[in-house]
Amino acid sequence: MALTASGNPRAIGEALRLIRIFHDKRSRELADDLGISASYLSEIEHGHKRPSLDLIAEYARVFRTTSSVILFFVEELDQEGGGREGMPRARHRMQAFLKALERFAPPDDG
Numbered sequence: 223m224a225l226t227a228s229g230n231p232r233a234i235g236e237a238l239r240l241i242r243i244f245h246d247k248r249s250r251e252l253a254d255d256l257g258i259s260a261s262y263l264s265e266i267e268h269g270h271k272r273p274s275l276d277l278i279a280e281y282a283r284v285f286r287t288t289s290s291v292i293l294f295f296v297e298e299l300d301q302e303g304g305g306r307e308g309m310p311r312a313r314h315r316m317q318a319f320l321k322a323l324e325r326f327a328p329p330d331d332g
Contacts, residue, residue: 232269233300
């Protein structure tokens, strides 16, 4: 039995959808990269299915980040209430994601 990400499935799906959009990937392209069907990806992004932790690790590999950053972003969205209330909210969520990335980024040697 595969372990699944805990938390609000809607927030998990929304976080993964926003990460995909941020990286300018189409659903079908990402599904192929992840080795899953486009319909399964859609179910995850709409909060109808929970991704396994292995699938979250695949997301992290595809988007060159870590599972912990993705899960931190999910937690941040869940605290906000998730949902899709338009571009201002999406912009705010992407800023939260970028802040999460910054927290886990290696220090700049410059």
